[in-house]
Structure formats: structure tokens, C-alpha cells
Amino acid sequence: METAAAWADMETDCLVHVFARLDLEDLAASAPFVCRGWRRAAADPSLWRALDLRRDHLARFMPWAPLAAAFARLYAVHRFSLAGFLRLCVSRARGSAEDVALPPLLADPADEIVHMSLQCPRLRRLALPQLTAGDEARLPVLIPRWPLLEHLELDTKPSSSSSFPALAAQLALHCPGFASLKTSGAVKPQDAAALARSLPGLRSLCLDRSYLPREQLLAILSGCRGLREFSARGCVGFDDKDEEVLRRGARIQRFDVGGSKLVDDLEDDFAAGGSFCDSSDVDVIVM
Structure with a gap:
């Protein structure tokens, strides 16, 4: 044997x-x-x-x-x-x-x-x-060392007014194959503009549980024309049944904004005995 x-x-x-x-x-x-x-x-x-x-x-x-x-x-x-x-x-x-x-x-x-x-x-x-503000500011300087980078996931979006636009610009300049971004935080007008300007060919974007005002959301959807996947679940700043939002999202293969609410809707929920910090709402709203 x-x-x-x-x-x-x-x-x-x-x-x-x-x-x-x-x-x-x-x-x-x-x-x-x-x-x-x-x-x-x-x-x-x-x-x-x-x-x-x-x-x-x-x-x-x-x-x-x-x-x-x-x-x-x-x-x-x-x-x-x-x-x-x-x-x-x-x-x-x-x-x-x-x-x-x-x-x-x-x-x-x-x-x-x-x-x-x-x-x-x-x-x-x-x-x-999650990084400190100082560490966030250093991140754009390191991006050129990763020319093959395709996906970046940040536990929290850089909070300073310049860090995220600088990061988006570096990704566009040095990472030609970059296609996917996942983060969460307060999306300011300059952040939405940076996405539309620097990363219009982005294919996948996840902004779940962010503070995302309607104006910023529409600017992203208008500017990032290459999106195939977009998720903004449980956000604060727009209504997940907003007709204009749904119309612009209809061209995206996977589009999900479920559970997102206007700030006024959150206030109504809270007045009725709800909480700002349940599983479907952002923990902190920062502007």
C-alpha cells in the first residue's frame, strides 16, 4: 500500500x-x-x-x-x-x-x-x-506614492476645509485608475465641488451616515457622471423620497438613499420621543 x-x-x-x-x-x-x-x-x-x-x-x-x-x-x-x-x-x-x-x-x-x-x-x-486633523492634512502628500490606488475607505471624511479637496485633487492627478471612495462625515459645499471637479469618473461612492445637504448631493450627482454605484443611506440633510434626487439617481445602476432625512424630520422624530443617534441617523451633525 x-x-x-x-x-x-x-x-x-x-x-x-x-x-x-x-x-x-x-x-x-x-x-x-x-x-x-x-x-x-x-x-x-x-x-x-x-x-x-x-x-x-x-x-x-x-x-x-x-x-x-x-x-x-x-x-x-x-x-x-x-x-x-x-x-x-x-x-x-x-x-x-x-x-x-x-x-x-x-x-x-x-x-x-x-x-x-x-x-x-x-x-x-x-x-x-479615524485620523487626527493633522494626520488628515498629511494624507494628500502620500497619495502620489500609490499610483495604482483604486479604492480608498476613510472611517471619517477629512474635516478641515482644505484637506478633502486637496486629497481629491491628488487622487485625480496621481491615481489614474482610482474609481471607488467610501467615507462618512459632514459634506460641505467645497467637498461636493471637489468630487465633481476632480473625480467626475468615480464609479462607486458611499457616503452612508453623513451630513449631506440636498444641494451638495445634487452637485455630486450632477458632477460625477461616471457613477455606477452610489449609497447615501441614513444621511441627514435630504429626504430619501425627494423627486429630484431620485430622478438624477435613476441613471445609476445601484442607487440607495434609504433612511435619509431632512433635519426638520429628525427634529419631529425627536419631539415624538425618538433619538438623534439611533441606527439610522448620524451620530453628530457638524457644519
């Missing part, structure tokens, strides 16, 4: 195909320590192209979690940090990382974004947590 081939004897390409189903923490702290063949396969850059550190829950990255214990035992790392794990992942990618999503618990996200701008030149998708 023939015996099954040992896993350690499998071709590296086959192991890489199998390891593609592992989580990042297993690739970092489990597979490499089985044998030399597994270590070689786990180090393949193709396994580190997608670095989503927001997936599932963040408890696994806490200092008391099993992952920290594994790093202390295997790497002699006695002060485990999420930033350190991120840098390990970026290093393993060897410049091939294409999809990075940063979690909200980084001590200094600006430093990690700068590091990625130098080490991840092939980035196509980037998702960022």
Missing part, C-alpha cells in the same frame, strides 16, 4: 495554495515553525498581499491574547503590539501588498501610513481608521 506523501514534502507552490486559506496570524506564528518547507512557503509574498487587520475582532491582537503569547515564545518578543505585527506583515509582503485595512487601535496610525507609503508601492485598496 502506498503511503500518503508527508505535508513537509509537498511542493512549495502547493503549500502556498493551501496556506492562502490561513489567517495572517497563523501564517506568522504557526505555519513557519512546523518545518523548513512550511517556513519557506509561509514567507511567499503572495500570501501577504491582502492585509486586513480589521476583520473579525481586534481581541486577538491584545497583549494578553494567544497571538501575543506565541510571539513571545517563538520570536522572543516580550512587548507585542499591533503596529509591530502590521510591520511584520508589510515586511513579508516585500512590496507586493495590494489591499491594506488598518484597525482603529493603532497608537500612531500616521507613522504606519507613512511606512506603508514607502513599503507598499503597489497598493490598490486602502482602508484607514
Whole structure:
């Protein structure tokens, strides 16, 4: 009877195909320590192209979690940090990382974004947590380092009057394939104008749970003629049954503004015993 081939004897390409189903923490702290063949396969850059550190829950990255214990035992790392794990992942990618999503618990996200701008030149998708005003202002300067960028997700839209227009201008100038933006916040007239002026070919735009006045919404719909997907669910500033809004949105393949309300409607809800901060309304309205 023939015996099954040992896993350690499998071709590296086959192991890489199998390891593609592992989580990042297993690739970092489990597979490499089985044998030399597994270590070689786990180090393949193709396994580190997608670095989503927001997936599932963040408890696994806490200092008391099993992952920290594994790093202390295997790497002699006695002060485990999420930033350190991120840098390990970026290093393993060897410049091939294409999809990075940063979690909200980084001590200094600006430093990690700068590091990625130098080490991840092939980035196509980037998702960022909420940044400080100072860090938001630095983001447009880094955009030219990601010429292949196609999708940007910002937990909150840059709040200063100049940061978002500057960001949109840099995306238009340096990222010819940029097509998708997701963010949330107060959309001001200059923000809507920046989208229409700099990113008219945008294909997908998500502004869910934003403060989005009707005038800004109509300006975006008029200016961004390339949109195929548009979502502004649970927004404040326009009525989701507004005939003009629905008419302009009819040309867009996937158009969803459900649950959006005028400010007056929110006041009526609140007077009737409702809340400004339920699941369908923005938490804070800032102008």
C-alpha cells in the first residue's frame, strides 16, 4: 500500500495554495515553525498581499491574547503590539501588498501610513481608521506614492476645509485608475465641488451616515457622471423620497438613499420621543 506523501514534502507552490486559506496570524506564528518547507512557503509574498487587520475582532491582537503569547515564545518578543505585527506583515509582503485595512487601535496610525507609503508601492485598496486633523492634512502628500490606488475607505471624511479637496485633487492627478471612495462625515459645499471637479469618473461612492445637504448631493450627482454605484443611506440633510434626487439617481445602476432625512424630520422624530443617534441617523451633525 502506498503511503500518503508527508505535508513537509509537498511542493512549495502547493503549500502556498493551501496556506492562502490561513489567517495572517497563523501564517506568522504557526505555519513557519512546523518545518523548513512550511517556513519557506509561509514567507511567499503572495500570501501577504491582502492585509486586513480589521476583520473579525481586534481581541486577538491584545497583549494578553494567544497571538501575543506565541510571539513571545517563538520570536522572543516580550512587548507585542499591533503596529509591530502590521510591520511584520508589510515586511513579508516585500512590496507586493495590494489591499491594506488598518484597525482603529493603532497608537500612531500616521507613522504606519507613512511606512506603508514607502513599503507598499503597489497598493490598490486602502482602508484607514479615524485620523487626527493633522494626520488628515498629511494624507494628500502620500497619495502620489500609490499610483495604482483604486479604492480608498476613510472611517471619517477629512474635516478641515482644505484637506478633502486637496486629497481629491491628488487622487485625480496621481491615481489614474482610482474609481471607488467610501467615507462618512459632514459634506460641505467645497467637498461636493471637489468630487465633481476632480473625480467626475468615480464609479462607486458611499457616503452612508453623513451630513449631506440636498444641494451638495445634487452637485455630486450632477458632477460625477461616471457613477455606477452610489449609497447615501441614513444621511441627514435630504429626504430619501425627494423627486429630484431620485430622478438624477435613476441613471445609476445601484442607487440607495434609504433612511435619509431632512433635519426638520429628525427634529419631529425627536419631539415624538425618538433619538438623534439611533441606527439610522448620524451620530453628530457638524457644519
